[in-house]
Amino acid sequence: MPLVRRLDERRRGDLGVRVLRPWDLAVDSKGRPALRPFEGGRELLNKTIGVFERLDPRLGSMVKDLADESGTKNPDGSMRSECLDLDTRKGKRPGGYQYMRDRVRKPFIFMNAAGLQRDVMTMLHEAGHAFHSTLCAVDPLVEYRHSPTEFAEVASMSMEHLTMPHWGGEGSNAASNGFYHSPEDLSRARRVHLEDCITILAWIATIDKFQHWVYANPGHTRSERDAYWLSLDTAFGRGISWAPGADGASGEGLAEFRAAAWQRQPHLFSHPMYYIEYGIAQLGSLQLWLKSITEGPKAAVDAYIRALTLGGSKPLPDLFAAAGVRFDFGEATVKRVVENVSQELERLD
Numbered sequence: 380m381p382l383v384r385r386l387d388e389r390r391r392g393d394l395g396v397r398v399l400r401p402w403d404l405a406v407d408s409k410g411r412p413a414l415r416p417f418e419g420g421r422e423l424l425n426k427t428i429g430v431f432e433r434l435d436p437r438l439g440s441m442v443k444d445l446a447d448e449s450g451t452k453n454p455d456g457s458m459r460s461e462c463l464d465l466d467t468r469k470g471k472r473p474g475g476y477q478y479m480r481d482r483v484r485k486p487f488i489f490m491n492a493a494g495l496q497r498d499v500m501t502m503l504h505e506a507g508h509a510f511h512s513t514l515c516a517v518d519p520l521v522e523y524r525h526s527p528t529e530f531a532e533v534a535s536m537s538m539e540h541l542t543m544p545h546w547g548g549e550g551s552n553a554a555s556n557g558f559y560h561s562p563e564d565l566s567r568a569r570r571v572h573l574e575d576c577i578t579i580l581a582w583i584a585t586i587d588k589f590q591h592w593v594y595a596n597p598g599h600t601r602s603e604r605d606a607y608w609l610s611l612d613t614a615f616g617r618g619i620s621w622a623p624g625a626d627g628a629s630g631e632g633l634a635e636f637r638a639a640a641w642q643r644q645p646h647l648f649s650h651p652m653y654y655i656e657y658g659i660a661q662l663g664s665l666q667l668w669l670k671s672i673t674e675g676p677k678a679a680v681d682a683y684i685r686a687l688t689l690g691g692s693k694p695l696p697d698l699f700a701a702a703g704v705r706f707d708f709g710e711a712t713v714k715r716v717v718e719n720v721s722q723e724l725e726r727l728d
Contacts, residue, residue, distance in 0.1 A: 380581060380614075380615060382577055382717055382720070382721050383577060383578055383581050383617065383618075384618050386574055386577070386578070386724075387399060387617055387618035387619070388618060389408075390403065390404070390408045391403075391618070393408035393409055394406075394408055398619070398620040399617070399618060399619040399620065400619060400620060401619055401621070401633065401636075403619065404617060404619065411567070413495060413496070414495070414496040414559070414564055414567065414568055415494055415495070416494070416495075416496055416498075416499050416546075416558035416559055416564075416568070417492075417494055417498075417499070417558060418494055419456060419457070419458070419466060419492070419494070420457055420458030420459075420463075420465030420466035420492045421456065421457070421458045421465075423458070423465055423492050423498065423499070423502055424442075424446055424458050424463065424465060424502075425555065425556075426548075426555070426556060426557060426558055427442055427499075427502050427503065427506065428442050428443055428446075428556075429545075429548065429549075429555070429556030429557060430503070430542050430545045430546060430556070430557065430558070431506070431542065432556075433545040433549055433556075434541060434542055434544075434545055434676060434680065435676070435677070435680040437680070437684065438506075438510060438538075438680070441509065441510055441513050442506055442509075444462075444513075445460070445462040445463055445486070445488065445509060446458075446460060446462075446463060447460050447461055447462065461485070461487075462485055462486060462487050462488065462509075463487070463488050464487075464488070464489050464490070465488070465490055465492045465502070466491070466492055467491035467492060467493050471491060473491060474489075474490075474491070475488075475489060475490035475491065475501045475505060476488075476489055476490075476505065477489075477505040477506075477508035477509050477512065477535075479512035479516075479524065479525070481521050481524065484516040485516075486508070486509035486512040486513060488502075488505045488506070488508075488509055490502065490505065496568055496571065499546075499558055499568075500539055500572065503538045503539050503542055504535040504536065504538065504539055505535065506535075506538055507534045507535035507536070507537060507538035507539075508531065508534060508535045510534060510538070510684075510687060511526070511531060511534040511535075511687045511690075512524070514684060514687040514688045514690075515687065515688055515689065515690030515691075515692075518690050518692065520692075522691065523690045523691050523692040524690045524691070525690065525691050526689075526690055526691035526698060527656075527691065527695055528653075528656040528657075528660070529656045529659045529660050529663075529695055530660065530663070530686075530691075530695060530698045530699065531660070532656065532657055532660030532661070532664070533660045533663040533664045533667070533686075533698075533699070533702065533704075534683075534687055536660055536661055536663075536664035536665075537663075537664040537667045537668070537679075537683055539572065539664075540576075540664055540665065540667070540668035540671075541667070541668060541671055541676065541679060541680065541683075543569050543572065544676075545557070546558045546559050546565060546568060546569070547559050547560065547562075547565040548560060566727050569723075569727055570724060570727045573720050573723060573724055573727075574724070576661060576665065576720060577717060577720055578617070579657075579658075579661065580658055580661060580662075580713075581615050581616075582615075583654060583655060583657055583658035583661075584615060584655075584658060585611050585612070585615045585616070586641065586644050586646070586647065586654050587654060587655040587658070588611060589607070589608055589611055589641055589647075590647055590651065590652060590654075591652075592607055593647075594651070594652070605638040605639075608638060608640070608641050609637065609638060612637065612640065621633040621634055621636070621637040658708065659706075659708055662707075662708050662712055662713065662716060663699055663702070663704050663705075663706070665716045665719075665720070666704035666705065666712070666715075666716065667679055667682070667683060667702055667703070667704055669715070669716070669719055670682065670703050670704065672719070678703075679703075682701070682702045682703035682704075683702060685701050685702070686698055686699075686701035686702035686703075689701055
């Protein structure tokens with residue numbers, strides 16, 4: 380939380396406002412237009428292959444295997460193949476996911492790429508899931524090809540982190556094999572990603588504590604629920620003001636919206652007692668990122684591949700240990716991760 384509050388205070392200063400309002404978290408603090416790292420799903424795929432090839436040829440090869448010849452022959456120029464459906468289009472369902480087809484033992488990645496940075500993150504994330512599916516596909520037991528969410532998301536989130544040094548492309552063909560061609564855009568993309576990694580931890584913890592209270596107090600009233608949520612938001616929420624006229628303008632306050640902000644998280648309705656898994660996995664993947672910094676990228680990728688090959692055949696602590704990270708989400712682990720992310724953000728300045 381101290382780092383989250385420092386990030387919010389920096390944003391307030393960059394925007395030149397007296398206080399932050401909820402909508403101030405959703406804009407670039409320097410007023411720049413959105414990053415445009417690629418055009419179309421085919422270019423997204425080609426640049427993704429380039430990024431992974433520079434990180435480790437083994438990973439690049441697995442992405443190439445997803446792009447069969449049928450994916451290059453679509454008359455509308457989109458990237459659709461047996462294993463990929465990347466472009467957004469009219470009538471297509473929203474969202475993004477990776478799905479392992481256990482009978483043919485081939486992964487499938489679905490997303491709605493529109494040329495934005497978040498699409499790059501989705502592609503890198505789902506590629507990590509595809510690596511997981513591919514590396515444990517040889518296991519004869521179907522259930523052993525699927526690991527618990529706490530580790531499955533380590534596979535995907537780690538690829539967001541470990542690929543950061545390669546987002547900018549390389550050599551004379553940097554424009555075709557990298558996403559961000561100017562140093563400013565590259566630094567900005569990395570900074571946005573690292574800030575998101577930290578702020579999401581606070582939100583995950585808030586949602587988890589809230590739902591524990593909800594189920595432990597089944598007879599609570601609506602006003603009691605609002606009061607408890609507001610106490611959590613005061614402790615773990617962002618440094619924004621919901622008060623009337625807080626930004627110097629007239630108008631009503633936003634108290635009713637603040638009290639209902641927990642409804643932004645659909646997991647509370649559809650998957651009770653689920654969501655903390657993403658926080659556990661984020662801490663694991665950030666530990667793997669630290670391993671790449673201290674021991675080198677190859678050591679991190681070697682451990683990553685070794686762990687993913689196990690699928691779900693081992694208990695969670697063993698899967699984390701195989702990746703060279705701790706299945707631990709106590710104060711010491713969080714402190715080490717946050718301090719290193721903070722140092723990296725300072726370096727990006």
